[in-house]
Structures are given as C-alpha cells and as structure tokens.
Amino acid sequence: MTITLSHYLFVSAILFASGLFTMMTKRNAIGILIGVELVLNSAGVNVVAFDRYLGPGRLDGQLTALFVIVLAAAEAALAVGICINVYKNLSTVDVDTAARLQG
Amino acid sequence: MTQHSYEIALALGILSPLVSFWILVFFGPRLGKPASGWVGVILGMGVPLALATYVLLGWYGNDVETRAQLTANAFRYHWADLGSVPATIGVKLDSLTVAMYFMVTFVAFWIFVFSVGYMAGHSDEVDHQSKYHRFFAYLSLFGFSMLGLVVSNSLLFLFIFWELVGLCSYLLIGFYFDRAYASRAAIKAFVTNRVGDFGFLIGLMLVYFQLGTLDLDQAAAKFAEQYAAGTGLFASNYTLFGWSLATIMGIGLFCGAMGKSAQFPLHVWLPDAMAGPTPVSALIHAATMVAAGVYLVARVFRLMTPDALMFIATIGCLTLFLMSLIAIVQTDIKKCLAYSTLSQLGYMIFGMGCGAWIAALFHLITHAFFKAMLFLGSGQVIEGCHHEQDMRKMGGLIKKMPVTAYTFLIGVLAIAGFGIPGTQLGLGGFFSKDEILAVAYVRAFEWTDYTRHDSHDSHNSHGGHAAMGTEQTSREFRLVSDPPSTPHSAEMPAKHGEFGKASIFKNTPPLPKWMFMLAIITAYVTPFYMMRCWWMTFMGKPRDHHVYEHAHESPLMFWPLIVLAAGTIYSSYYLFRPMISDASLTATAAPLVLAVDGAAHNPAINTAHRWLVFGVGLAFLVGFGVAIGIYMHGLALAERIRRSVWPLHTLLEHKYYFDEVYEIVWVKGCIGLAKVCRFIDTWFVDLIFNITASATERLAAFSGLILDNQGVDGFVNGVSDASMTFSDYIRGPQTGRIRNYVLFAAAAATIVLVVLLIYTAQSGGDAVVTASAVTE
Numbered sequence: 001m002t003i004t005l006s007h008y009l010f011v012s013a014i015l016f017a018s019g020l021f022t023m024m025t026k027r028n029a030i031g032i033l034i035g036v037e038l039v040l041n042s043a044g045v046n047v048v049a050f051d052r053y054l055g056p057g058r059l060d061g062q063l064t065a066l067f068v069i070v071l072a073a074a075e076a077a078l079a080v081g082i083c084i085n086v087y088k089n090l091s092t093v094d095v096d097t098a099a100r101l102q103g
Numbered sequence: 104m105t106q107h108s109y110e111i112a113l114a115l116g117i118l119s120p121l122v123s124f125w126i127l128v129f130f131g132p133r134l135g136k137p138a139s140g141w142v143g144v145i146l147g148m149g150v151p152l153a154l155a156t157y158v159l160l161g162w163y164g165n166d167v168e169t170r171a172q173l174t175a176n177a178f179r180y181h182w183a184d185l186g187s188v189p190a191t192i193g194v195k196l197d198s199l200t201v202a203m204y205f206m207v208t209f210v211a212f213w214i215f216v217f218s219v220g221y222m223a224g225h226s227d228e229v230d231h232q233s234k235y236h237r238f239f240a241y242l243s244l245f246g247f248s249m250l251g252l253v254v255s256n257s258l259l260f261l262f263i264f265w266e267l268v269g270l271c272s273y274l275l276i277g278f279y280f281d282r283a284y285a286s287r288a289a290i291k292a293f294v295t296n297r298v299g300d301f302g303f304l305i306g307l308m309l310v311y312f313q314l315g316t317l318d319l320d321q322a323a324a325k326f327a328e329q330y331a332a333g334t335g336l337f338a339s340n341y342t343l344f345g346w347s348l349a350t351i352m353g354i355g356l357f358c359g360a361m362g363k364s365a366q367f368p369l370h371v372w373l374p375d376a377m378a379g380p381t382p383v384s385a386l387i388h389a390a391t392m393v394a395a396g397v398y399l400v401a402r403v404f405r406l407m408t409p410d411a412l413m414f415i416a417t418i419g420c421l422t423l424f425l426m427s428l429i430a431i432v433q434t435d436i437k438k439c440l441a442y443s444t445l446s447q448l449g450y451m452i453f454g455m456g457c458g459a460w461i462a463a464l465f466h467l468i469t470h471a472f473f474k475a476m477l478f479l480g481s482g483q484v485i486e487g488c489h490h491e492q493d494m495r496k497m498g499g500l501i502k503k504m505p506v507t508a509y510t511f512l513i514g515v516l517a518i519a520g521f522g523i524p525g526t527q528l529g530l531g532g533f534f535s536k537d538e539i540l541a542v543a544y545v546r547a548f549e550w551t552d553y554t555r556h557d558s559h560d561s562h563n564s565h566g567g568h569a570a571m572g573t574e575q576t577s578r579e580f581r582l583v584s585d586p587p588s589t590p591h592s593a594e595m596p597a598k599h600g601e602f603g604k605a606s607i608f609k610n611t612p613p614l615p616k617w618m619f620m621l622a623i624i625t626a627y628v629t630p631f632y633m634m635r636c637w638w639m640t641f642m643g644k645p646r647d648h649h650v651y652e653h654a655h656e657s658p659l660m661f662w663p664l665i666v667l668a669a670g671t672i673y674s675s676y677y678l679f680r681p682m683i684s685d686a687s688l689t690a691t692a693a694p695l696v697l698a699v700d701g702a703a704h705n706p707a708i709n710t711a712h713r714w715l716v717f718g719v720g721l722a723f724l725v726g727f728g729v730a731i732g733i734y735m736h737g738l739a740l741a742e743r744i745r746r747s748v749w750p751l752h753t754l755l756e757h758k759y760y761f762d763e764v765y766e767i768v769w770v771k772g773c774i775g776l777a778k779v780c781r782f783i784d785t786w787f788v789d790l791i792f793n794i795t796a797s798a799t800e801r802l803a804a805f806s807g808l809i810l811d812n813q814g815v816d817g818f819v820n821g822v823s824d825a826s827m828t829f830s831d832y833i834r835g836p837q838t839g840r841i842r843n844y845v846l847f848a849a850a851a852a853t854i855v856l857v858v859l860l861i862y863t864a865q866s867g868g869d870a871v872v873t874a875s876a877v878t879e
C-alpha cells in the first residue's frame with residue numbers, strides 16, 4: 001500500500017479536529033494553548049504534504065513549515081507569559097474567570 | 104482782610120458741609136450715635152460759622168467805599184459757555200451775602216447742636232441701622248446747598264443750589280419715610296415746589312434769551328439798558344394780559360420764590376412739611392430755606408418791573424392775611440408755628456413787593472432767629488411730652504420746663520412785635536414789621552405826594568436813605584432831612600438820582616389801600632395767635648395729667664434755645680439792619696427802594712408814621728390781652744366762641760378748602776388724565792404689541808414644538824436610537840469567551856467550506872484545485 005497525499009491530509013484533519021476540539025472545550029488556558037499547537041502542527045503537516053506531492057523539487061512548503069514552527073514557538077512563549085500574568089492576578093488560569101474586559 | 108481772604112473763607116465755608124456730608128454717607132454707620140452728630144455739628148456747621156464770623160468781623164471794619172470796591176471786584180471764574188452766554192462761577196460779595204451767610208450758619212449751628220440731643224430719641228431704624236447719621240448727612244448737604252445759594256452770583260448757580268435745597272427739604276420731610284403721612288408730605292412739598300420752579304425756569308429762560316447773560320449784575324445792567332432803549336424785554340410787540348415780557352420774566356422768577364417761600368396759592372406744602380423732624384422744621388421750614396424765596400426776590404429785584412412788584416405785593420398780602428387767620432384755629436403746636444411762618448413770609452414778600460427791600464430782608468433775618476427758636480422750643484415740648492403735639496392736651500408746662508417756656512415767650516414777643524414805641528427798646532419783629540408797614544403806608548397813602556416831591560427835590564428822600572445807612576440811632580423821631588456828611592453820601596444820592604430819572608420805577612402806581620389794611624389787621628392777629636399758642640402750652644392748668652407728669656427738659660437741647668433767644672434780642676436793630684441798608688446801595692440800585700425807605704422814615708412826608716409806630720407797637724398788647732382773656736380759664740370760652748362763629752371756624756379749620764380743591768382739580772385731574780392715557784395705551788398701543796406678541800408666541804410654539812422637537816431632535820434621536828439598537832444586536836455574540844469565538848470561527852469556516860464544496864461539485868472538479876492553489 002502506498003501512502004498518498006490523502007493519508008497525510010487525513011492525519012492532518014484528525015490533528016486539526018482534535019486541536020479545535022481542545023480549544024473549544026478546555027477552560028484551562030494551558031489546555032487551549034496545547035489545542036492551538038495541535039492546530040498549527042496540522043497546518044504544518046498539510047503544507048509539507050502539499051509540497052511533497054504537488055510541487056516536488058521545491059522547498060517552499062518546507063520553509064513555510066519551518067516558519068510555522070518558529071511562529072508556534074514564539075506564540076507559545078508569549079501565551080505562557082500571558083498565562084503567568086493572569087495567574088498572578090487571578091490565582092487561576094481559567095479563561096472564563098478572566099473576563100474583566102468583557103463589555 | 105484782602106479780597107481773596109473773604110472769597111476763600113466763604114468758599115471753604117461752603118465746602119466744609121459737603122465734606123461732612125460725604126464722611127457721614129460713607130462712615131456714618133461706623134461712627135455711631137453721638138459721634139456722627141458731632142461730625143455734622145463741627146464740620147457741617149461749626150467750621151462755616153467760624154469762617155462766617157471771621158468774614159463778618161472783617162466786613163464790619165470796612166467803610167462803604169471799600170465794601171463797594173470788594174463787591175465790584177468779586178471773583179468770577181469763566182466756567183463754560185451756554186451757547187453764546189457764559190456761565191460763570193463766582194462769589195456775590197456784598198453786605199447782604201455776608202449778613203445772610205452769618206445768619207444761616209449761626210442759626211444752623213445751634214439747630215445742629217439741638218439735633219444731636221433731639222435726634223437721639225427720634226431716629227428710627229431702617230434695615231436694623233439707625234437713621235441718626237443719615238439725618239446729619241442730609242443736614243450737612245442742606246448746609247452746603249443753602250450757603251451755595253446765598254453766595255451764588257449767577258442765576259444759573261442760584262438755580263442749581265435752589266434745586267439742591269429743594270432736594271434736601273424733600274429728603275428731610277420724608278425722613279420718617281416708612282410712615283405714610285411723611286412720605287406723602289415730602290412728595291407734596293416736592294411737587295408743589297416743581298410748580299413754582301417751572302415758573303422760575305421760564306423766568307430764567309427769558310433772562311437767558313433776552314438779556315443774554317446769567318450773571319446777576321450784568322443782567323441788571325442789561326435790563327436797565329433795554330428799558331432805556333425800549334428794546335428786548337420791553338419791545339411793545341410782546342404782551343400777555345397787558346404785561347410786558349419784562350413783567351412776565353419778573354413774575355416767572357417770583358414763581359420760584361412762591362414755591363419755595365410757600366406763598367399763596369402754593370402754600371399748601373409747608374404745613375404738611377411739619378411731618379419732618381422738628382429741627383428740620385426749625386432750620387429749613389422756618390429759618391432758612393423758605394426764606395430763600397425772599398432772598399431770591401431780593402437778588403433779582405433789579406429785574407423787576409412795577410407790574411411784577413404789584414403782583415408780588417398782592418400775593419404776599421393775601422398770604423400774610425389768610426395764613427394768619429388759619430393759625431388761630433390750629434391745635435397742633437407745630438402747625439400753628441407753620442402757619443405763623445407762612446404769614447411772616449407773606450410779610451416779607453409783601454414788603455418786597457412794596458419796595459421795602461431793606462425792611463423785608465431785615466424781617467427775614469430777625470424772623471429766622473426767633474422762628475428757629477420757637478420751633479426748637481416746640482421740639483423741646485414735643486420731646487418732653489412724649490411726642491404729643493396737640494396743644495389741647497398740654498397746659499401748665501411752665502413749671503416743668505421753665506427755660507423752654509421763657510425762651511419761647513421771648514420768641515412770641517419778638518414775632519408779635521414787642522417794643523416800646525418812641526424808644527430804641529424792642530425786639531426784632533417790632534422794628535422790621537414796623538418798617539414794612541411804614542413803607543406800605545407811604546406807598547398806599549402818600550405816594551402822589553412823594554412823586555411830586557421827588558421830581559422837585561430828589562435829594563431830600565435820598566438824604567433820608569443815606570441817613571438810615573449811617574446813623575442807626577436816629578429812627579422815627581430824629582429823622583434827618585438835611586444832607587448827611589459821610590464821604591460817600593455826596594456821590595451816592597447823585598448817582599441814584601441820575602439813574603432815577605430814567606428809572607423804570609418812575610411810573611410805579613400807588614399800592615391799593617386794602618393791602619395796607621390787611622397788613623395792619625394781621626399785625627393785630629399775629630400777637631393773638633402766638634400768645635394763644637404760648638398760653639395753651641405753658642400756662643393754665645395741666646389738661647392731660649399723663650402728658651404733664653412726663654414733661655421734662657433736656658440740657659443739651661436748651662442751650663441752643665438760650666443762645667438763639669439772645670440772638671433774637673441782639674439781632675433787633677443794631678447788627679443786621681445797617682448791613683442790609685448798606686447792601687441796598689449795591690444790590691438794588693433801584694431808586695424805588697431808596698426812595699420809599701427815605702420817605703417812610705422822613706417825618707416831613709410821612710407824618711402818619713409816628714401814629715403807625717404806636718398802632719403797630721401796641722398791637723401786641725391788644726393781641727396778647729385778647730388771647731389771655733380767652734384762654735385764661737381753660738378752653739371753655741374758646742369753645743363757646745367757636746360754636747358761635749362755626750361757619751368761619753370750619754372754613755379756617757379746613758384751610759379754606761385748598762387741599763380739597765387741589766385734590767379735586769389737580770390730583771383727580773391728573774388721575775383722570777392718566778386714565779385717558781391708560782385707555783389709549785390699552786386699546787391702541789398695547790393692541791399692536793399684543794398682536795405682535797401673540798403672533799411671535801405662536802410662531803415660536805410652531806418652531807419649537809414641531810420643527811425643533813420633532814424634526815431636528817427627532818432626526819438626531821433616531822440616529823442615536825438606531826445605533827443603540829444595532830449595537831445591542833451585535834453585542835450579543837461578544838461573550839468574551841474564547842471557546843465560543845473558536846466555535847464561531849470553526850463553524851463559519853465549516854460553512855464556507857461546505858458552500859465551496861457544493862459550488863465546486865456543481866461547476867466541475869477544478870474548483871478544489873483552485874481552492875488549494877489559493878490556500879498555497
């Protein structure tokens with residue numbers, strides 16, 4: 001059995017769906033962050049897979065995946081910083097509690 | 104003393120009360136009760152009195168020529184131009200001014216002193232602040248105005264100060280302005296004076312337009328000039344009731360005097376003016392301001408024609424007779440004195456009209472002393488009797504207030520003309536009234552003889568006059584007919600004789616005999632009502648024990664009485680008579696004055712005079728006798744007499760119904776006119792306004808309620824309401840929960856994807872590739 005593009009996309013879709021589901025259901029900020037990482041990585045898998053099957057011999061997809069990883073790292077650093085600050089102020093990282101700016 | 108020292112002294116004396124006025128206006132409340140009074144006494148009148156004494160003493164030291172020189176060189180400052188007529192500020196420096204100035208300051212000073220005590224118990228409060236300082240502020244302002252009036256040498260400033268004294272009179276009559284009768288009396292006085300001042304203004308305008316100057320001396324010179332040439336005022340094409348324009352002018356000027364000196368028929372305000380505090384009645388409504396009218400006539404005497412003088416004499420004669428009769432029936436002590444003042448003012452005005460210039464002014468001064476004293480005495484009585492003014496409730500007060508009673512008696516004697524005929528012993532009224540009557544007698548009975556006499560030998564009459572000026576001791580029985588030997592007499596009669604040839608007075612008609620008769624009758628009535636007043640107040644048995652038991656004297660208030668009593672005795676013949684006689688040389692320049700004065704005192708012409716002296720001199724005996732006879736045993740006899748002549752009594756009690764007639768004619772007339780005006784106003788003027796107003800109102804209602812509220816505001820509100828509603832809608836999804844946002848985003852992305860897939864399925868397989876390319 002050969003592994004086709006669809007297999008990659010399927011894995012990626014599962015990753016994306018579980019990431020999305022995590023974001024939608026978790027109230028813990030760290031949990032949401034993990035969901036975001038899953039979504040980003042599913043996008044990375046997609047990009048690399050498209051690059052491998054639709055444009056062989058080019059590095060565009062790989063480079064974009066690297067960017068996504070760097071972005072994810074930066075975003076994680078920022079988001080964890082925010083979480084620590086939220087925790088300092090509210091003694092919790094429950095996103096429903098941190099609704100002070102809600103109109 | 105130099106020229107300037109007189110003028111500066113007089114001017115400082117005028118300004119000092121003004122300073123006092125300002126001090127009292129601004130710092131009066133802080134100075135408090137006795138202090139503000141003493142400021143008024145010292146600064147308001149003490150300083151002027153000192154200066155007046157200084158001037159008087161200096162003036163006494165001058166001979167006639169020096170005085171004439173001083174008068175001629177008097178200070179005049181060119182202040183402004185009224186068109187082509189210059190308005191000058193200056194001092195009228197002559198014997199009359201000096202005498203009047205001294206009289207005013209002297210009498211006023213003692214009245215101020217009296218007020219310090221009297222007003223302590225008679226100044227009510229306004230806004231929880233005593234009106235005590237206010238009283239002295241007004242009095243000081245009055246002092247300023249009155250002295251200014253005396254010193255003015257121009258008719259313009261005379262008029263300005265004239266109005267100022269009128270204002271002070273108004274303020275002081277209405278001093279108790281929260282009592283209706285006082286404010287009504289003040290308004291009455293002011294309005295009545297306006298009537299007179301209207302005439303005064305007409306006179307002033309004629310002087311301004313016809314004589315082209317407002318300076319008294321220049322106007323007189325111009326007047327004589329126009330008479331000689333028959334132009335201007337004497338041009339024959341202007342006549343009214345057969346009077347020339349000059350006569351109209353004279354009568355116009357006299358109208359001012361009629362108002363201020365309360366002459367018939369404008370006398371109605373003076374009795375009501377007694378609503379003011381008693382010192383005011385003494386100072387303003389007896390001694391000084393009301394005499395200002397006489398002073399005015401004296402000052403403009405050179406602008407009078409024989410017709411105008413006859414008018415003046417008639418008015419004065421009616422006043423002196425009618426008012427003395429009213430005084431008989433008065434029961435209020437102040438009203439009684441007020442009517443006696445009216446009657447005496449009538450004497451002065453009558454004297455002026457007869458040409459008795461000297462005698463009238465002499466009477467003015469003697470009257471000021473004794474009438475001020477009488478009023479202060481009445482103030483003392485009113486104060487002592489706890490504000491009781493009704494003489495019927497008094498009686499027997501001599502035991503309780505002896506000083507007041509005896510000083511009052513001196514006043515009564517003075518006004519009654521007490522004196523011993525044939526000697527130099529007598530009080531002021533004796534000499535002054537006798538002189539007026541003597542002149543009236545000459546004018547009424549000996550006038551034809553006199554004119555013939557004058558045309559043949561003018562020296563005789565003028566010689567008589569000159570003797571009066573210099574030899575005071577020779578009176579009725581040693582009258583001089585030979586030419587006197589004083590240095591000025593050689594030229595003075597000659598000068599006046601010359602002027603006399605062209606004089607306006609050469610055709611002066613004789614006085615109607617009834618005028619003289621009325622004056623003589625009044626000379627008998629005066630002692631009667633004055634004695635009645637004194638007897639009812641001080642003698643007999645006390646009629647009201649409540650009043651009697653409370654009666655007392657206050658020391659601060661009886662010293663002024665004693666001083667003024669002394670003044671009354673001394674002022675009789677020696678102090679002021681020569682001064683006024685001297686003033687007549689420069690201030691009248693009218694041969695009539697000199698002629699009648701000479702003739703009246705010349706036994707060669709006026710043989711009846713010695714009998715007149717006895718007749719008048721003994722009048723007080725008759726009057727006193729009748730008064731004492733009636734009132735000796737209480738009021739019973741008076742009551743019987745009253746009932747037997749009730750129509751006359753009622754007439755007098757109602758003051759000849761003057762107030763009632765004026766009420767109907769003038770007050771009701773004014774109100775009627777006002778009603779007509781109101782009708783026109785309501786139905787013509789207001790109608791237009793009302794229509795315009797209601798149209799505007801409706802337009803405004805339309806523009807406000809419909810255009811603005813519903814149009815403009817509706818639009819603005821609609822916009823805001825719409826955005827509010829819309830905002831509410833889109834606010835719903837903004838829950839602030841990230842999970843919801845993610846859900847929405849995912850759902851939206853799913854919907855877009857589903858739509859895209861359906862669309863692609865319909866249009867062929869390439870769409871997926873295309874979409875992938877887009878994503879890439």
